Amino acid sequence: MNKKVFTILKDKKVKPTAARELVLDVFLKKNFAISLSDIEKVLTWSDKVTIYRTLKTFEKNGIIHQINDGSTSVKYALCSENCEIKNHVDIHPHFHCEKCSKTICLEKQEIKIKNLPKDIVVRDYSLILNGLCSECR
Ligand SMILES: [Zn+2]
Numbered sequence: 001m002n003k004k005v006f007t008i009l010k011d012k013k014v015k016p017t018a019a020r021e022l023v024l025d026v027f028l029k030k031n032f033a034i035s036l037s038d039i040e041k042v043l044t045w046s047d048k049v050t051i052y053r054t055l056k057t058f059e060k061n062g063i064i065h066q067i068n069d070g071s072t073s074v075k076y077a078l079c080s081e082n083c084e085i086k087n088h089v090d091i092h093p094h095f096h097c098e099k100c101s102k103t104i105c106l107e108k109q110e111i112k113i114k115n116l117p118k119d120i121v122v123r124d125y126s127l128i129l130n131g132l133c134s135e136c137r
């Protein structure tokens, strides 16, 4: 098993299974967000249900986070080390390339929203920056 895969699963308290190891490995090999069907294309032997369940487990345990970039499918990207079970701390904007449809995390960006109504509770937010990536421009 890839050492990094093993370390992440252990840190996030996810029991290693063959499917989990392979799905996590797919994430580690990409530097952009991927969808369920992207994973399916790599792990051709696997079925959709297994991959979907694996993604949900990873999401719950702070290994990956979901991104809705406005394209047809929901994408996922690896979390920072500090994310924990049911407690994601990596809320950040994402960049979506309009040409190749790649989506990447803009981890170092923090956007403050001021003057929110006082009687609301914000749980999450999503901000997508659209444009052309370094390969497409
Ligand atoms: Zn996270």
Ligand SMILES: [Zn+2]
Pocket: 097, 098, 099, 100, 101, 102, 132, 133, 134, 135, 136
């Ligand atoms: Zn692009």
Ligand SMILES: [Zn+2]
Pocket: 065, 067, 077, 092, 093, 094, 104, 105, 106
């Ligand atoms: Zn992200």
